[in-house]
Amino acid sequence: AQSVTQLGSHVSVSEGALVLLRCNYSSSVPPYLFWYVQYPNQGLQLLLKYTTGATLVKGINGFEAEFKKSETSFHLTKPSAHMSDAAEYFCAVSGVSTGANNLFFGTGTRLTVIP
């Protein structure tokens, strides 16, 4: 079975500060891990994903995440926050069940960027 825990439903950072959004996963098989972003009144957009290979993954808009198997974590970071980064962020883990490729989502973290 797969599940995701996102620590902190709300995170506030100042513009230009480091962004760190936490995600821990549980998976009975080698995980595929994802971060999605959702802007107000829109659907979810894929930021980045880890499948195999290099554990540091770079995504769009300057975000990156590192897969740490020993810590069962996949935290999302960005060195310098921009006002346009304000959104809700969802971590997800992939698992195959009943013939379909199901994604299991965390509860989301709302990022606020303070000018």
Next chain:
Amino acid sequence: ETGVTQTPRHLVMGMTNKKSLKCEQHLGHNAMYWYKQSAKKPLELMFVYSLEERVENNSVPSRFSPECPNSSHLFLHLHTLQPEDSALYLCASSQDRENYGYTFGSGTRLTVV
């Protein structure tokens, strides 16, 4: 047109109405999904279709009825809804058994009055 397209973007309906949400994908994917996103709640997986067959129905009330006539189209038929059904309904698609994640549509914001 590419990606996943959902129509309408906004829908207001009375509790006795019948309406349908439409989702269309132009990515060549063979699995499609309906999610419900309510305020302050996690994403709820409602239905999964793989190769046009329903493979999951997560205890969704019968007032929600999905239909997948082909691999590019997915519908959610709504009837006699309740106010608590007001939410953002998201459609997604993926290539089955390839763990590359989903592509989401922009959603339909449904308000039941």
